[in-house]
Amino acid sequence: MSRSGPDAVISLRGAQLSYGSRVVWRGLDLEVRPGEFLAVLGPNGSGKTSFVRALLGRQPLSAGTLTVLGGPAREAGRHLGYVPQQAELSAQAMLRARDLVRFGIDGHRFGPRLRTGAVRRRVDEILASVGASAYADVPLGMLSGGERQRVRIGQALATDPRVLLCDEPLLSLDLNHQRAVTELVDARRRSHGTSVVFVTHEINPVLGLVDRVLYLAPGGHRVGTPDEVLTSESLSELYGTRVDVLRVQGRVVVVGAPDGPAAPPHHTHQLVLEPEEVRR
Amino acid sequence: MTLAEGVWHQIFSFENYGELLALVRNSLVAGAALGLVGGLAGVFVIMRDLPFAVHGISELSFAGASAALLLGVNIVGGSIVGSLLAAGAIGVMGARARDRNSAIGILMPFGLGLGVLFLALYKGRAANKFGLLTGQIVAVDTPQMAWLLSTSAVVLVALAVIWRPLTFASADPDVAAARGVPVRGLSFVFMIVLGLAVALSVQVVGALLVLTLVVTPAAAAARITASPVLLPLLSVVFAVVSIEGGILLALGSSIPISPYVTTVSFTIYVLCRVAGAYRTRRWGDRRTVPQPA
Numbered sequence: 001m002s003r004s005g006p007d008a009v010i011s012l013r014g015a016q017l018s019y020g021s022r023v024v025w026r027g028l029d030l031e032v033r034p035g036e037f038l039a040v041l042g043p044n045g046s047g048k049t050s051f052v053r054a055l056l057g058r059q060p061l062s063a064g065t066l067t068v069l070g071g072p073a074r075e076a077g078r079h080l081g082y083v084p085q086q087a088e089l090s091a092q093a094m095l096r097a098r099d100l101v102r103f104g105i106d107g108h109r110f111g112p113r114l115r116t117g118a119v120r121r122r123v124d125e126i127l128a129s130v131g132a133s134a135y136a137d138v139p140l141g142m143l144s145g146g147e148r149q150r151v152r153i154g155q156a157l158a159t160d161p162r163v164l165l166c167d168e169p170l171l172s173l174d175l176n177h178q179r180a181v182t183e184l185v186d187a188r189r190r191s192h193g194t195s196v197v198f199v200t201h202e203i204n205p206v207l208g209l210v211d212r213v214l215y216l217a218p219g220g221h222r223v224g225t226p227d228e229v230l231t232s233e234s235l236s237e238l239y240g241t242r243v244d245v246l247r248v249q250g251r252v253v254v255v256g257a258p259d260g261p262a263a264p265p266h267h268t269h270q271l272v273l274e275p276e277e278v279r280r
Numbered sequence: 281m282t283l284a285e286g287v288w289h290q291i292f293s294f295e296n297y298g299e300l301l302a303l304v305r306n307s308l309v310a311g312a313a314l315g316l317v318g319g320l321a322g323v324f325v326i327m328r329d330l331p332f333a334v335h336g337i338s339e340l341s342f343a344g345a346s347a348a349l350l351l352g353v354n355i356v357g358g359s360i361v362g363s364l365l366a367a368g369a370i371g372v373m374g375a376r377a378r379d380r381n382s383a384i385g386i387l388m389p390f391g392l393g394l395g396v397l398f399l400a401l402y403k404g405r406a407a408n409k410f411g412l413l414t415g416q417i418v419a420v421d422t423p424q425m426a427w428l429l430s431t432s433a434v435v436l437v438a439l440a441v442i443w444r445p446l447t448f449a450s451a452d453p454d455v456a457a458a459r460g461v462p463v464r465g466l467s468f469v470f471m472i473v474l475g476l477a478v479a480l481s482v483q484v485v486g487a488l489l490v491l492t493l494v495v496t497p498a499a500a501a502a503r504i505t506a507s508p509v510l511l512p513l514l515s516v517v518f519a520v521v522s523i524e525g526g527i528l529l530a531l532g533s534s535i536p537i538s539p540y541v542t543t544v545s546f547t548i549y550v551l552c553r554v555a556g557a558y559r560t561r562r563w564g565d566r567r568t569v570p571q572p573a
Contacts, residue, residue, distance in 0.1 A: 056458045077460050084454040092451045094327070096506045100452065107448035108459045110441055139506040142560070155455065 009163050009195045014064035017050050024050050035193040037209050042216035048199050052167045081156030083166040093141025097151045098123050104158030130154040146177030153184050163195045178205045204251045293532030300531045306425050313432040314480050315520030320439055321477040322498030323512050327450040331495045333370055336384035337478045340366030340391035342487030345412050346398035356427040360479040367475030371468040415486035415538040435476050485538050492542040493519055500549040503556030518548045
């Protein structure tokens with residue numbers, strides 16, 4: 001856990017983000033090292049999305065500093081691969097999988113497209129590397145959520161980024177696809193030393209891969225290994241109420257978040273509740 | 281002659297066709313340019329969900345054109361000014377879809393009202409007035425032609441330059457913004473380009489029916505292809521066929537051109553929709569093949 005300054009790919013010091021008088025998080029010190037897998041956890045409204053926007057350079061901090069790859073966040077550009085939260089698909093539905101990946105390579109350039117052969121081969125390579133070749137020419141609107149997410153990851157990796165930023169990439173995926181997506185991300189991390197910032201409300205699908213956790217909560221935040229952060233003591237303190245964290249068959253189960261326990265609306269076979277799920 | 285025959289003869293008449301054809305040469309050339317511009321702009325209208333904006337801009341364009349008619353200045357110029365004012369206002373007022381639609385709903389009746397006012401004050405030929413709303417074949421004289429073609433050229437060059445980042449920003453705005461695409465700037469630039477395209481279309485199909493050139497062809501093409509090359513290509517082909525087909529069918533009749541154009545355009549859409557349903561089923565069949573996990 002050495003916090004070596006110069007080679008950190010992401011560095012936050014005393015970072016604070018507020019909207020008007022409402023402080024979302026403050027005093028955030030964090031350095032993400034090359035090849036590190038950081039999970040960002042927390043209930044809705046705790047500032048996970050703001051954290052993502054800050055890293056993308058689309059949300060200025062209200063105090064403190066943030067550098068990505070040693071410079072301002074908005075200059076990270078092609079070195080930061082971004083898998084956005086699945087949004088409604090109206091406009092993308094008419095594009096094919098290969099078009100989305102192609103955007104990742106040269107979609108930001110003005111003027112007519114040149115060197116099509118080379119770009120096309122690169123797109124084919126990327127689609128193959130994420131196992132999406134079979135549906136390269138299918139419109140995105142006709143793909144399943146898991147298939148789309150593979151294409152998304154392909155798009156994010158198209159520029160060989162040094163950081164991969166995934167915003168709730170497992171949302172509404174079944175267990176098989178969750179595993180497939182996390183394996184893709186992890187394989188990339190191992191082969192290329194790509195740092196991964198993985199925003200999620202479900203820690204269990206990535207529990208075995210995570211180096212450190214950033215837990216954002218209304219009452220503050222914690223940074224540390226899953227064993228340090230995901231404890232009854234630390235979450236009780238974050239939530240300001242008694243929260244029990246249990247380990248069942250290698251999984252983390254959080255019980256007793258503010259609104260009291262309830263049956264989770266899905267994944268009942270999993271017996272896993274995150275505070276956020278309990279509230280729903 | 282029975283009533284039905286009389287009506288039929290009013291709608292379709294091909295007497296002296298060769299001589300008439302020579303009269304509308306300008307319109308046929310203008311039509312080709314409009315088809316090109318409308319078909320290409322339409323691709324983004326569909327992608328960015330802007331059909332209502334097109335309608336709103338065309339009403340303001342109508343107001344501009346009728347003001348020009350009243351003042352005795354260039355009608356294409358007036359139409360372009362009205363369009364640009366509307367497109368600029370929509371671009372500034374409504375970045376988000378919800379705000380945008382309200383902004384358009386507020387602008388549109390105002391524009392139409394202004395247009396009606398100017399036309400009521402105008403004492404010239406009634407056909408000129410009607411033509412602005414429902415289109416006319418021989419509207420295009422030589423000086424207007426120069427306006428039409430040069431504005432088309434501006435639109436085409438602008439689209440060629442911004443096509444790629446605009447597609448990225450339209451389909452995938454979050455990632456595009458993260459990659460440094462000026463999403464908001466492009467959105468504004470496209471509204472201006474769209475304003476010009478609408479002003480052009482108003483000249484031939486009239487303000488009420490612009491959607492038939494700027495939305496229907498692209499929507500039809502999107503039904504049968506997802507290829508980023510075929511989509512604009514087919515959209516242009518459909519738009520050109522609609523407008524030129526409409527002009528040629530309308531030639532001998534006393535009826536405005538727009539019903540012919542809208543009917544051709546709508547027929548193409550219906551055919552594409554049927555073909556598209558077949559295509560979807562075909563993909564659907566393929567999708568049931570189990571995928572490797």
